[in-house]
Amino acid sequence: MSAVSLDEVRRDWTRLGSAEPLWAVCVDPDKRNGGWDDEEFLASGAAEIDGAxxxxxELGVGHGTGRALDFGCGAGRLSNALARHFEAVDGVDISAPMLAEAxxxxxxxxxITxxxxxxxxxxxFPDDSFDLVYTDLVLQHLPPELAAGYLREFTRVARPGGAMVLGVPARERATFKGLVFRYAPWPLIRxxxxxxxxYPAPMRMHTWSPERIAAALADGSAPGRAPRIAASEEYWGGDHWQHLRHFVAVPPREESP
Incomplete structure (x- = not known):
């Protein structure tokens, strides 16, 4: 991942955060130009986190309730919801205007910090910082090599015996819009x-299949100690993408003899 590419991501999301922070987090045609009500926006995050x-x-994926990471927190929609379940939440984002809104x-x-x-x-963040690592509709906006690096970082900062929830599009749908995203060159889509x-700034999109997620999580992990995807379930669909939410168990460390 080059510094120039990372700077491009920062620049685009700084523009989005300055112009339409809530809409850029939850893209809804009816919510353009300040259409999101603050409390409605936060309530949508609470519903998501409660369900996740x-x-x-239900899957038996345990985790503590001490500290959670909201990666790509944007305007804090999910950070606020996580704070209802955890003693402390760290929201991380690349866009200063988004964080001001959060x-x-x-x-x-x-x-929340x-x-x-x-x-x-x-x-x-040091190793083993978080009982839960949560990210939704974030990794697809990053160049794949950068997203893969963050996935490896999630395995580092997640506490043994903790959990991750990763929401990403798994594939483009076989529709006109989906095929455009699959085959059209990025400069044309932009x-x-x-x-x-x-759009105030473009939103790049990349897909992450369950197999690709699992491989990235295993990269750098000790043999047999890679986080395990307990379930990958479709949770949102439209005429562009099939979105999956991956529920991941982080294995506890083996006790020393």
Missing amino acids: LARLA RRLDRSGGR FHLNEAPDLSA LAQRVLLR
Whole structure:
């Protein structure tokens, strides 16, 4: 991942955060130009987190309730929801305007700390920092080599016996719009988003299959100690993508004899 590419991601999401922070987090044609109500926006995050944590419990994927990471936190929609279940939450984003909006919307009473992270890693956090690592609709916006690096970082900062929840598109749908994203060159898609759709900045998109996620999580892990995907389930679909939510168990360390 080159510094220029990372800077391009930062620049685009800084523009999106400055112009349409809530809409850029939850893209809905009816919510353009400030259409999201603050409380409605936060309630949508609470519904997502409540459902995801309930599903982790159903799958028997345990985790503590001490500290959670919201990677690509944007305007704090999910950070606020996580703060209802964890003692502390760290929200990480590359866009300073997004983080300013997140701090405005912070309803946690001091349980959330927001971090500007412009590095291609999570070196601000030591190993085994988080009981839960959560990211949704973020990794697809990053160049794949950068996203893979963050996935490896998730395995480092997740506590043994903890969990991850990773929401990403698994594939393009066999529709006109889906096929455009699969086959059209990125400069053409970027131009269409800016000129035809009038996005404040373009949103790049990449797919991550369960097999690709599992391989990235295993990369660098000790043999037999890679995080295990307990379930990969479709949770949102449209005429562009099939989105999967991956519920991941982080294996506990073996006890020393």
